[in-house]
Amino acid sequence: MKQIYLDNNATTTVKPEVLEAMLPYFREQFGNPSSVHWAGRMVSGAIEKAREQVAQLLNCSSAEVVFVSCGSEGDNFAIKGTAEALRHKGNHIITTTVEHPAVLETCEYLEKNGFEVTYLPVDKDGMLDLADLEAAISDQTILISVMWANNETGNLFPINEIGEIARRHKVRFHTDAVQAIGKVPVDVQAAKVDLLVLSGHKIGAPKGVGALYLRRGTRMTRFMHGGHQERNRRAGTHNVPGIVGLGVACELARLNQEKDYAYVRRLRDKLEQGILSTVPDVKLNGHPNPDLRLPNTLNVSFNFIEGESLLLFFDMKGIAASSGSACTSGSLEPSHVMKAMGVDIVLAHSSVRFSFSADNTEEEVDYILAELPPIVQRLREMSPLYQR
Amino acid sequence: MKQIYLDNNATTTVKPEVLEAMLPYFREQFGNPSSVHWAGRMVSGAIEKAREQVAQLLNCSSAEVVFVSCGSEGDNFAIKGTAEALRHKGNHIITTTVEHPAVLETCEYLEKNGFEVTYLPVDKDGMLDLADLEAAISDQTILISVMWANNETGNLFPINEIGEIARRHKVRFHTDAVQAIGKVPVDVQAAKVDLLVLSGHKIGAPKGVGALYLRRGTRMTRFMHGGHQERNRRAGTHNVPGIVGLGVACELARLNQEKDYAYVRRLRDKLEQGILSTVPDVKLNGHPNPDLRLPNTLNVSFNFIEGESLLLFFDMKGIAASSGSACTSGSLEPSHVMKAMGVDIVLAHSSVRFSFSADNTEEEVDYILAELPPIVQRLREMSPLYQR
Amino acid sequence: MYTEKVMDHFSNPRNVGEIENANGVGEVGNASCGDIMKIFLKVEDNIIKDVKFKTFGCGAAIATSSMVTELAIGKTLEEALVLTNQAVAEALDGLPPAKMHCSNLAADALHEAIKDYQAKNS
Ligand SMILES: Cc1ncc(COP(=O)(O)O)c(C=O)c1O
Ligand SMILES: Cc1ncc(COP(=O)(O)O)c(C=O)c1O
Ligand code: FES
Ligand code: FES
Numbered sequence: 001m002k003q004i005y006l007d008n009n010a011t012t013t014v015k016p017e018v019l020e021a022m023l024p025y026f027r028e029q030f031g032n033p034s035s036v037h038w039a040g041r042m043v044s045g046a047i048e049k050a051r052e053q054v055a056q057l058l059n060c061s062s063a064e065v066v067f068v069s070c071g072s073e074g075d076n077f078a079i080k081g082t083a084e085a086l087r088h089k090g091n092h093i094i095t096t097t098v099e100h101p102a103v104l105e106t107c108e109y110l111e112k113n114g115f116e117v118t119y120l121p122v123d124k125d126g127m128l129d130l131a132d133l134e135a136a137i138s139d140q141t142i143l144i145s146v147m148w149a150n151n152e153t154g155n156l157f158p159i160n161e162i163g164e165i166a167r168r169h170k171v172r173f174h175t176d177a178v179q180a181i182g183k184v185p186v187d188v189q190a191a192k193v194d195l196l197v198l199s200g201h202k203i204g205a206p207k208g209v210g211a212l213y214l215r216r217g218t219r220m221t222r223f224m225h226g227g228h229q230e231r232n233r234r235a236g237t238h239n240v241p242g243i244v245g246l247g248v249a250c251e252l253a254r255l256n257q258e259k260d261y262a263y264v265r266r267l268r269d270k271l272e273q274g275i276l277s278t279v280p281d282v283k284l285n286g287h288p289n290p291d292l293r294l295p296n297t298l299n300v301s302f303n304f305i306e307g308e309s310l311l312l313f314f315d316m317k318g319i320a321a322s323s324g325s326a327c328t329s330g331s332l333e334p335s336h337v338m339k340a341m342g343v344d345i346v347l348a349h350s351s352v353r354f355s356f357s358a359d360n361t362e363e364e365v366d367y368i369l370a371e372l373p374p375i376v377q378r379l380r381e382m383s384p385l386y387q388r
Numbered sequence: 389m390k391q392i393y394l395d396n397n398a399t400t401t402v403k404p405e406v407l408e409a410m411l412p413y414f415r416e417q418f419g420n421p422s423s424v425h426w427a428g429r430m431v432s433g434a435i436e437k438a439r440e441q442v443a444q445l446l447n448c449s450s451a452e453v454v455f456v457s458c459g460s461e462g463d464n465f466a467i468k469g470t471a472e473a474l475r476h477k478g479n480h481i482i483t484t485t486v487e488h489p490a491v492l493e494t495c496e497y498l499e500k501n502g503f504e505v506t507y508l509p510v511d512k513d514g515m516l517d518l519a520d521l522e523a524a525i526s527d528q529t530i531l532i533s534v535m536w537a538n539n540e541t542g543n544l545f546p547i548n549e550i551g552e553i554a555r556r557h558k559v560r561f562h563t564d565a566v567q568a569i570g571k572v573p574v575d576v577q578a579a580k581v582d583l584l585v586l587s588g589h590k591i592g593a594p595k596g597v598g599a600l601y602l603r604r605g606t607r608m609t610r611f612m613h614g615g616h617q618e619r620n621r622r623a624g625t626h627n628v629p630g631i632v633g634l635g636v637a638c639e640l641a642r643l644n645q646e647k648d649y650a651y652v653r654r655l656r657d658k659l660e661q662g663i664l665s666t667v668p669d670v671k672l673n674g675h676p677n678p679d680l681r682l683p684n685t686l687n688v689s690f691n692f693i694e695g696e697s698l699l700l701f702f703d704m705k706g707i708a709a710s711s712g713s714a715c716t717s718g719s720l721e722p723s724h725v726m727k728a729m730g731v732d733i734v735l736a737h738s739s740v741r742f743s744f745s746a747d748n749t750e751e752e753v754d755y756i757l758a759e760l761p762p763i764v765q766r767l768r769e770m771s772p773l774y775q776r
Numbered sequence: 777m778y779t780e781k782v783m784d785h786f787s788n789p790r791n792v793g794e795i796e797n798a799n800g801v802g803e804v805g806n807a808s809c810g811d812i813m814k815i816f817l818k819v820e821d822n823i824i825k826d827v828k829f830k831t832f833g834c835g836a837a838i839a840t841s842s843m844v845t846e847l848a849i850g851k852t853l854e855e856a857l858v859l860t861n862q863a864v865a866e867a868l869d870g871l872p873p874a875k876m877h878c879s880n881l882a883a884d885a886l887h888e889a890i891k892d893y894q895a896k897n898s
Contacts, residue, residue, distance in 0.1 A: 005427055011625060013418040022414075026594055030401040036699050036777065037708035039393055044777075069457030069596060072614040072624035102614030102623060109613050201625055206414055208457060208596045208627025225497050226460040226490030235490060236460035237399060237589055239596025242627075311424050320425035694810055696834035697786070704787060722810065734807045734832075770792050770838065772803070772814040772830035 002318035004364045008202075009151050009179060009297060009355035010322055014245065015204035021248045022206070025241040033238050034229065043240050050247025054211050057250040058196065059187045066212045066233045067243050071178040071199030074212045075102035077223035077234070078174045078195040082143045083110050084221035086172070090140035094171075096120045096128060097340035098155075099147055103176055104336070107145075116140070125287045126155045126341045133162065137169050144173050148180035148196075152324055152337040152353055153286030154297025156184065163192030172218070178202055178210075182253035183261065183294045194218050200242065204357075205249035209242030256358070264356040265295035267365050271354060272298045274369040279376055285324075285343060285351055296356040299324070301338075301347040304386040305379045310352055313375045319368055324351040346385060390706035392752045396590075397539050397567060397685060397743035398710055402633065403592035409636045410594070413629040421626050422617065431628050438635025442599050445638040446584065447575045454600045454621045455631050459566040459587030462600045463490035465611035465622070466562045466583040470531045471498050472609035474560070478528035482559075484508045484516060485728035486543075487535050491564055492724070495533075504528070513675045514543045514729045521550065525557045532561050536568035536584075540712055540725040540741055541674030542685025544572065551580030560606070566590055566598075570641035571682045572649070582606050588630065592745075593637035597630030644746070652744040653683035655753050659742060660686050662757040667764055673712075673731060673739055684744040687712075689735040692774040693767040698740055701763045707756055712739040734773060779869040782839040789838055791845035793828045799896065802888025804881045811837045813885040815844070819893050824848050824856055829885070836871050836879035840864050844882035853890050859883050 005013075025046065031039030033047050048062070055062040068074045083093065095107055097119045107117045118136045120128055128146070137144075144166050149156050159175055166173035174195035180186050182203040188196055196213040200206055214220065214233065226235025269290060275282055275298075285299040302310060307323030314321055324335030333339070338348035354368075380386040393401075413434065419427030421435050436450070443450040456462045471481065483495055485507045495505045506524045508516055516534070525532075532554050537544050547563055554561035562583035568574050570591040576584055584601040588594055602608065602621065614623025657678060663670060663686075673687040690698060695711030702709055712723030721727070726736035742756075768774040778786070793816075800817035811833040818826035827845040831838050844864050848856050861880045865871045871880060 003426065007420070007423060007425065007427065010423050010428075011418065011420040014414040016415070019414050026402040026407050027404070030399065031708075032395070032399040032589075035395060035398055035708070035710060036696065037395065037703045037710075038391065038706070039395065039708045040398075041777065069461070069627070070624040072612055073457070075614065076612055076623075100614070101616075105610075105613040105623070109610070199625070201420075206627070206629060207625050208630045222493075222497070224460055224464055225493040226463065226488065228489075235464075235493070236458040237587070237595050239457070239594070239630075241594060242596050242630075308424065315425045318426070320419075320423070320427045322423060322425075692832065694833045694837070697838055700783075700786060700835045737807065737810045737832075770789065770830055771832045772812050773807075773832050 002367065004319045004360070004367065006354040006356060006360065007320045007322050008357040009353065011201045011207065012204050012357055013359070014206050015249060015252060017252060018205055018245045018248045022241040022245040025244055029240070033240065034227070046240065046244050047238055050243045053247035053251045057181070057186070057254045058213055059189050060213055061216065064214055064216055066214055066230050067238065067246070068210045068212055068234060069208055069239065070210045071176070071197055071202070072102040073223070074197030074199070074210050075100070075176055076106050077212055077220075078197055079103065079106045079143065079145060080110070081220035081223050082172055082174065082195070083115055085219045086142040090142045091115045092118070092138055092140035093143045093145065094118045094120065094133065094136050094141060095145040096122065096147070098122055098126060098150055098337045099145065100151060100176055100178070103145055103147070122340050124342050126150060126153045126285070126337070127287060128157060130158065130161055130165065134165050137171060141169070141171050144171055146175055148175045148177040148186065149184065149294050150286070150337060151179045152335060153299045154179070154294035155286050156180070156292055156294065159191045159193065167192045179294060182257055183296055185257065188213055188215070200246040200249060203249045203253055205246040206242055209239050209246045211246065260358040261295045263358055264360070267356050267360055267362060268296055268298050270362070271365045271368060274365070275300055275372065278369065279373055283347055285338065285341065298354045299351055301343065301351040302376050303347055303350055304383040305350045305376065307350055307352055309379055310350070310375070313379065317371045317375070319371065322353050324348060324353070390755065392707045392748070392755065394742040394744060394748065395708045395710050396745040397741065399589045399595065400592050400745055401747070402594050403637060403640060405640060406593055406633045406636045410629040410633040413632055417628070421628065422615070434628065434632050435626055438631045441635035441639045445569070445574070445642045446601055447577050448601055449604065452602055452604055454602055454618050455626065455634070456598045456600055456622060457596055457627065458598045459564070459585055459590070460490040461611070462585030462587070462598050463488070463564055464494050465600055465608075466585055467491065467494045467531065467533060468498070469608035469611050470560055470562065470583070471503055473607045474530040478530045479503045480506070480526055480528035481531045481533065482506045482508065482521065482524050482529060483533040484510065484535070486510055486514060486538055486725045487533070488539055488564055488566070491533055491535070510728050512730050514538060514541045514673070514725070515675060516545060518546065518549055518553065522553050525559060529557070529559050532559055534563060536563045536565040536574065537572065537682050538674070538725060539567045540723060541687045542567070542682035543674050544568070544680050544682065547579045547581065555580050567682060570645055571684055573645065576601055576603070588634040588637060591637045591641055593634040594630055597627050597634045599634065648746040649683050651746055652748070655744050655748055655750060656684055656686050658750070659753045659756060662753070663688055663760065666757065667761055671735055673726065673729065686742045687739055689731065689739040690764050691735055691738055692771040693738050693764065695738055695740055697767055698738070698763065701767065705759045705763070707759065710741050712736060712741070777872050778835055778839070781868045782835065782871065785839035785842040785868065786835045789842035791828050791842065792830070794830060795826060795828050800889040800893025802885045802890070802892055804885045804888055805833070807832070810834065811879055811881060813837065813841050813881055815885040815889040817889045817893055819853065822852050824851050824853070827886075834875070834879055836875040839868055840880055840882035841885070843867050844886050848886055853894070857887060857890055859886065
């Protein structure tokens with residue numbers, strides 16, 4: 001059976017070069033980098049090399065990179081660590097309604113603990129109004145947290161402009177760049193961000209590792225208390241193979257992202273145009289200008305059909321995609337992102353996300369374009385909402 | 389050059405069976421277990437199998453096992469999650485002066501946030517007085533946190549008795565069992581613990597994964613906010629290969645721990661007796677009764693010599709051990725465990741820990757017993773504290 | 777973590793020991809911070825003819841002690857008094873940052889020994 005993986009925003013396969021670089025660190029070079037003996041010394045250099053590789057991708061200094069266990073930890077650390085460290089200055093945080101749960105639920109938790117959070121709305125294309133953002137800033141505002149790219153729609157937020165505004169108002173700026181890394185250029189200096197989070201498993205590194213960029217001089221309360229690892233910023237024995245893998249994946253991203261951008265963009269555009277031109281009653285979710293979305297992401301609603309059933313039919317054809325349907329996640333509400341964009345409830349339930357990597361091929365797109373219309377047609381014929 | 393690794397309490401090499409079980413989950417079965425398609429389904433079963441393997445080792449139900457990223461995260465989660473969930477009931481926590489920093493620094497953090505913490509002292513052998521413990525319980529006490537085994541001395545705490553006391557007073561009981569797992573039997577039912585933490589890299593699984601046992605019905609505030617993974621108890625994409633590896637390592641521990649106990653105990657006892665009988669001016673740290681220590685751990689002070697310089701000389705002979713010296717960790721204070729036991733300051737600085745695994749051999753012990761006395765002698769001759 | 781020079785001086789320390797009838801002795805540090813350094817001097821005609829040390833401490837402490845003895849031998853007291861801890865660390869191609877404050881005391885021990893000599897001979 002064909003296996004066509006178009007869910008690279010959920011997770012990616014580990015790149016062969018990444019796995020190869022990691023392998024020696026499980027059994028041969030297994031030491032704890034905090035140890036002074038040969039077993040420790042063997043690996044402490046590897047950690048610092050990986051730190052340098054991450055720093056180069058982000059255009060920062062390696063001392064500003066803190067390794068964490070995943071994107072979610074990075075977001076928890078960035079937001080809770082700022083909230084506690086700056087509580088004496090204010091209790092107001094600004095974020096958006098379309099953040100990942102790692103940001104949203106962290107903010108909701110802080111709301112229960114005396115913080116006030118402004119959740120900026122987005123328009124029907126999923127975009128922010130920067131005047132809204134600037135108007136929301138008060139003398140109590142200690143943090144702006146806006147994602148670099150949205151995981152569901154691929155929308156790119158105007159991070160450089162937000163960085164400008166934050167800097168002008170002397171407010172700390174955090175961005176969840178988990179989806180942007182490796183897909184579009186990310187430069188923490190140009191963007192004027194103070195905190196940035198990335199996650200390994202979205203860029204061909206393994207699951208279980210991520211990094212937080214922490215601008216020099218940014219005061220934070222620790223999130224993970226304990227040992228003195230990571231210059232006292234994050235406790236816990238280093239995940240050496242994971243960190244080595246993350247370093248290599250960042251280096252590969254730096255070398256290949258321009259080429260990959262063009263490649264996945266071509267595939268995505270072909271699928272996008274193919275679906276929009278051959279399947280009736282579909283709606284593109286996200287910004288209509290493809291330049292304002294990640295090059296690899298396409299989110300469309302197939303009206304009258306519930307997303308999970310579409311995914312299951314796709315799956316029978318070997319096509320792996322994901323949906324904003326409530327039913328796939330076990331929650332009752334459909335995607336909060338679709339809701340924030342004001343997408344009609346039926347359309348929200350019927351949204352499907354295709355997310356490419358450089359491993360996908362044009363033949364796969366052709367295959368999907370051939371298989372998709374009859375599936376959609378078949379499910380629509382089952383739907384009480386559909387009238388031919 | 390010989391390489392003799394006697395620092396298994398710091399970290400262990402990944403077991404061959406563990407690495408083999410993990411390998412397919414990096415590139416072939418790379419899916420996100422939260423996904424509904426083939427790539428997700430392939431791996432969700434693997435997570436549940438690993439959960440069952442952990443549960444069997446601990447004698448609990450698999451629904452009570454939450455995967456986390458390391459021992460430190462487990463301790464942070466257990467303690468902060470309890471503190472927040474039970475704050476309405478009280479603000480008092482009881483722990484010991486000899487816990488790992490993941491517990492101690494978390495408690496110190498809570499002290500800055502309105503909690504009161506009793507740090508129980510230990511005697512010169514590093515043991516607790518259970519009458520002290522019981523006397524410390526007040527109607528404000530919400531948590532007792534006592535480690536199962538101490539990482540520096542190997543001392544085993546009377547967990548079953550503490551569980552009794554906690555249960556009798558209806559106080560929640562957490563134990564950091566990071567050092568006990570795989571070395572001595574651990575049964576959460578017999579011990580009546582409510583929360584227990586373990587870490588993969590101490591038992592032949594990789595770094596970057598651990599587990600928290602959470603007794604059914606134990607109300608906790610989340611530590612990692614975000615997605616709905618782990619039944620809403622811990623956000624973040626699952627570290628699938630790490631979790632698979634942890635499962636296999638727990639299964640191996642269950643099958644082998646009795647045999648391994650006897651084996652490493654014999655090696656450790658031989659080294660212990662050899663050092664105590666051939667090197668003058670040494671002091672055993674920890675309980676003199678070897679039954680009350682982990683079978684793999686030996687901690688001795690070589691009077692008049694600073695620990696780091698001993699380790700460096702050992703290292704030149706290929707022997708990897710660790711020390712309680714301040715200077716190895718970059719902090720200014722020597723081991724808080726030695727301090728808590730009232731060990732004289734010079735002896736605290738001169739303590740060295742040897743920790744075995746089942747990969748060590750009797751020849752290695754013979755080699756150390758031959759190499760060690762001249763090194764000690766040479767360093768003593770450099771020491772201004774030593775008088776022949 | 778340590779440079780080759782540090783490891784060389786640590787594993788083959790120069791001038792270890794005591795001088796029988798030293799005419800200057802200096803000691804710095806204390807056990808609570810993990811470092812004790814003792815320097816013994818033989819001074820003739822204002823020149824350091826011989827130096828020996830004894831040290832309780834980490835790799836850096838032993839290496840800096842050894843290095844300071846090498847640097848001091850043959851120097852006049854005035855020259856030796858301007859020798860700094862920083863210069864000792866530099867002669868070893870540097871020390872890890874965590875060790876700079878804690879273990880880098882060898883020049884202080886030398887200065888103490890010189891002051892001891894000067895006090896006895898004035
Ligand atoms: C007793 C104890 N608790 C907790 C930890 C922390 O575990 P980890 O390094 O996996 O965070 C360790 C090991 O360093 C330990 O020995
Ligand atoms: C935008 C965004 N932020 C954060 C995360 C969380 O990352 P992780 O799964 O590594 O915790 C994800 C992915 O799930 C994401 O897409
Ligand atoms: S349609 Fe079945 S769970 Fe929502
Ligand atoms: S003796 Fe403590 S750092 Fe050198």
